[in-house]
Amino acid sequence: MQVANPADSEVRTDDHPTGVLGFRYLLRGAENTPENFVMLIAENLGHFQMVRHRHNFDQFRYVISGQMNLGDGDVLRAGELCYFPEGTPYGPQDDGAGPVVLTMQFGGSNGYGYMSPDQYLAGREALGRAGRFEGPVYLREGADGRTTKKFSINAIWEQAMGARMLIPAPRYSRPILMNPRAYRWTPVPQQRGVQRKLLGAFSERGVVADIHRIPAGATLRLLPEQAIRLFFVLEGEGRFGAEALGQHFGAQLDAGEACEVTAAQELLLLGFALPLLDADWDHSDLEAVEPTPDESVTADTH
Structure with a gap:
């Protein structure tokens, strides 16, 4: 927590x-x-x-x-x-x-x-000592005098993560925009006064986004789940377990953790459940690909 x-x-x-x-x-x-x-x-x-x-x-x-x-x-x-x-x-x-x-x-x-921002920066710095970046391409001269070229983000990913960088086949054809104001509040069972908007559930791994509304004086009981859960305070004040919450605070529950969220002022809590990645599932029928400079694909846009 x-x-x-x-x-x-x-x-x-x-x-x-x-x-x-x-x-x-x-x-x-x-x-x-x-x-x-x-x-x-x-x-x-x-x-x-x-x-x-x-x-x-x-x-x-x-x-x-x-x-x-x-x-x-x-x-x-x-x-x-x-x-x-x-x-x-x-x-x-x-x-x-x-x-x-x-x-x-x-x-x-x-x-x-x-790849975290710190890993990205460290990987780029390490590669810079052994070669050079020219636009989207990383160049390195070998012991034989030959220069090898690689898409820069691929090289940085390999340096930082120890594996080839692959882009999976898209599950969705475009980003999914949501207008939370258009959703209806639904009561949370056995949690008096607390309401929820389920904004969306995505992919076979169970990525979830929702918003809870907790009236002043009420408590949201978050029960243990398998997924890592992250929260962001849109409005209000209260407590996340023993810790104070205010506007634009973040909060985290790891897998198996529970928490009581109590509102001093009405709380609007944007929540996310991250994908469940511990299960050994089959691969997609569509192959992942390595990004290339000519497709204008970049992954270093943290």
Whole structure:
């Protein structure tokens, strides 16, 4: 169990190749595990542009203020949530300064894991000592004098993760935009006054997004589950177990953990259940592919 206060996190601007995003980290998972994740608050500090691309991990983004251009005519507005499945392309993106967005990135249902920002930076630094980056390509000269080329993000992933980088075949053809205001509140059984909006359940691994509304003085009892669960306070104040909660705090329950969430003021709690990756399931009928520079696919867009 863990609670994160955004005021305790400094803004970092060196974790994105564009240099125009400020990140305030709330929660991080365990590196080198399929379940690795990061929860952060991102702010556009300048003009942000990104080509159409896709990832080998899953994402959720919730717009706290402003709006995001997702490409293909899709715009994610304040108060809306989007699920970006692994392997599904989106973009190009073009946004001015100003938007503030909750970003969740985590190892997807194929089990490739998630390369943390620290792993990405360390991998790039290590490769830079042995070769050089030219645009999207990494070049290294061998002992025989021959120069080998590799898509830069592939090389960084291999350096950091010890395996080839693969992009899974997309389960969904495009990102899934959700407008929580359009959902109806449903009562949570045997939890007086507590209500829930199930925003969506995705993939065979059970990725879930929901919102709980806890009236002042009421308690949400979170029972043990197999999945890692992450929460973000949209509004209100209260306690997550013994820890204080406030607006834009993050909270985490690991598999098997339970917690009581008590509201001092009405709490709106955005929640996520990460995919269950410990089961030994069959592979997809469609092959994963290694990204190449000519498809404008990048995975270093933390």
